[in-house]
């Protein structure tokens with residue numbers, strides 16, 4: 227079984243000059259959480275319909291996720307697995323251990339590759355921040371973090387499938403900050419974070435807009451000029467693939 | 476063993492665990508079924524929008540490929556399904572997940588009956604009596620959709636259920652390898668699984 231590690235203890239160093247990060251630096255162990263993370267993974271895979279790892283959509287998401295993760299030297303120490311859930315509602319979450327999930331609905335939802343990168347980068351942010359290592363109670367309950375949800379000022383939990391999603395506004399903002407750095411380092415427009423957050427379905431009671439988080443993002447991005455990022459041919463192909471699938475059914 | 480409900484003809488009900496056939500049907504007037512889409516049974520057989528006019532020749536050849544029998548049953552209770560597949564009841568979402576999809580026999584010829592089977596789990600919060608599911612089938616060749624064979628809304632109890640659809644292979648169906656993709660959807664959750672068969676020359 228592959229060795230999995232977390233990076234929580236390195237968080238203070240992580241984004242202070244990513245370009246000068248030290249190659250090969252060992253990451254802080256998070257092995258005490260690994261068994262619980264694997265149980266969560268198994269429950270999700272057993273319960274939810276997933277795209278196979280060989281499908282073109284899955285392969286593209288894996289490739290994009292790895293590209294984003296490798297923009298950080300610390301991200302290279304995590305054995306990332308990106309899964310695509312067959313669900314038409316836009317959502318994304320991570321469970322620790324490098325396991326990141328995104329729905330078909332989220333891939334459909336984005337207007338460009340930077341927006342998709344922004345969603346994944348937010349989840350990478352949770353993983354790289356060590357949110358699953360430093361919060362022992364969360365993983366024991368199969369805690370999830372969701373890019374689209376932070377409706378209260380206090381940490382709270384909502385059900386996601388048979389798992390419990392833990393939403394902590396502080397951690398959401400941390401993940402956003404890391405995501406912006408990842409997007410900048412990998413050549414995507416970090417303002418896509420804001421675009422996605424603003425366009426999310428509103429008022430469904432489950433994913434209300436967190437205005438505090440939006441303001442924090444606006445403040446963060448005010449210092450960063452937007453860039454014109456070109457969509458890759460792979461991204462355009464995947465969008466066409468999904469559109470064709472939907473036309474078939 | 477529960478008694479199977481027969482609409483047209485009698486078929487041995489072979490479900491393993493619960494042995495309850497929710498429906499069992501046979502379509503009539505198969506020869507009349509064409510590419511324009513003909514409503515049959517409780518479901519609808521329609522021409523695939525994706526196939527378009529360009530699929531004309533193949534469409535004619537596939538005109539006789541129609542549902543012969545439809546048979547569905549619950550094969551596992553919630554508890555049996557949870558135990559078999561290692562999950563617990565969700566808090567607030569409904570999921571459908573295909574566990575197995577088959578085409579039998581693997582090689583067929585004109586006039587043969589092809590059995591397309593699917594087994595899937597219906598997962599919903601405790602206390603949910605049943606879930607509305609859309610079951611669909613699309614025939615594909617070389618990755619391209621040729622024909623929507625079936626679109627059928629069903630009401631499913633939670634747990635494991637199976638569906639089996641029989642098709643009669645039409646005389647002019649071109650030889651080759653085909654894929655029937657089976658899809659189930661409930662709300663925003665859906666799953667798709669292919670089953671492969673070969674039409675011999």
Ligand SMILES: [Zn+2]
Nearest residue numbers: 371372373398
């Ligand atoms: Zn989040």
